[in-house]
Amino acid sequence: MRLRIFTEPQQGASYATLRQVATTAEALGFDAFFRSDHLMKMGPGDGLPGPTDSWATLAGLAAETSRIRLGTLVTAATFRLPGPLAITVAQVDEMSGGRVEFGIGTGWFEAEHRAYGVPFPPLKERFDRLEEQLAIITGLWETPVGNTFSFDGSYYALTDSPALPKPVQRPRPPILVGGEGPRRTPRVAAMFADEYNTAFVTPEETSAAYGRVRDACTAVGRDAATLVYSAAQTVCCGRTAAEVARRAAAIGEEVAELEASGLAGSPAQIVDKLGRFASVGASRVYLQVLDLHDLDHLELIAAEVMPQVR
Numbered sequence: 001m002r003l004r005i006f007t008e009p010q011q012g013a014s015y016a017t018l019r020q021v022a023t024t025a026e027a028l029g030f031d032a033f034f035r036s037d038h039l040m041k042m043g044p045g046d047g048l049p050g051p052t053d054s055w056a057t058l059a060g061l062a063a064e065t066s067r068i069r070l071g072t073l074v075t076a077a078t079f080r081l082p083g084p085l086a087i088t089v090a091q092v093d094e095m096s097g098g099r100v101e102f103g104i105g106t107g108w109f110e111a112e113h114r115a116y117g118v119p120f121p122p123l124k125e126r127f128d129r130l131e132e133q134l135a136i137i138t139g140l141w142e143t144p145v146g147n148t149f150s151f152d153g154s155y156y157a158l159t160d161s162p163a164l165p166k167p168v169q170r171p172r173p174p175i176l177v178g179g180e181g182p183r184r185t186p187r188v189a190a191m192f193a194d195e196y197n198t199a200f201v202t203p204e205e206t207s208a209a210y211g212r213v214r215d216a217c218t219a220v221g222r223d224a225a226t227l228v229y230s231a232a233q234t235v236c237c238g239r240t241a242a243e244v245a246r247r248a249a250a251i252g253e254e255v256a257e258l259e260a261s262g263l264a265g266s267p268a269q270i271v272d273k274l275g276r277f278a279s280v281g282a283s284r285v286y287l288q289v290l291d292l293h294d295l296d297h298l299e300l301i302a303a304e305v306m307p308q309v310r
Contacts, residue, residue, distance in 0.1 A: 076107035
């Protein structure tokens with residue numbers, strides 16, 4: 001199992017803070033650094049200094065790291081047009097030497113759309129737009145150099161695009177689709193994704209979601225084994241109960257709730273729960289770290305959890 005670091009900078013983090021977390025995660029041997037794509041904080045706190053753009057952040061980190069993979073969990077399709085987004089991701093892939101992974105979803109947080117003037121259509125339309133965006137982005141990346149790409153959809157139309165630039169990774173960067181929806185999400189994953197992710201649900205719920213995606217793969221004639229299956233979980237690790245409680249308090253959570261809904265406790269307890277995710281098919285876990293100034297937390301996980309799950 002590969003362990004990845006997942007951050008929520010809309011809750012309050014500057015680029016300098018994110019850079020420190022990413023470079024520390026790289027030095028400690030974590031597989032990837034991912035970040036959310038949100039424009040506004042959720043829940044308590046002031047969110048200062050304010051949101052950071054996900055792809056601007058990853059562009060900067062591409063130049064300041066050398067090994068760790070970089071991605072979004074997940075880019076909101078509502079925030080960007082597919083053609084310019086394909087250019088941005090391809091450029092960051094080139095800047096990183098081919099280390100980008102492209103997570104994308106429908107967008108879901110209505111309040112941030114209202115706050116920053118971004119249209120927020122109904123869910124069905126958001127899924128329809130997501131499918132068109134994925135068809136366009138993959139089409140642009142996979143069109144041979146010298147050829148053009150056109151697309152005529154219900155929401156987007158491209159005519160004779162030169163389909164440039166190309167990402168370094170060929171035929172394209174890995175695409176991640178996540179969510180536990182019963183119908184549209186499994187279909188989108190089966191049609192377009194290299195990785196399917198569940199976030200903040202139990203191993204049992206994760207298993208059921210993986211099963212729906214495997215069924216969707218069968219329905220479209222795809223080998224379900226060609227997908228990577230992953231999970232995201234909030235992590236709160238400590239050598240002692242007092243250390244776990246201190247870290248939980250720092251992120252405004254109760255230990256008992258984190259033990260039930262995330263990864264909380266001693267390194268041994270966390271390894272045990274990671275094993276439950278591995279048993280249902282997860283080969284990657286995104287560790288949501290919410291206190292981005294607690295780098296000792298990353299060091300503890302790298303030293304006492306990571307060696308037991310690789």
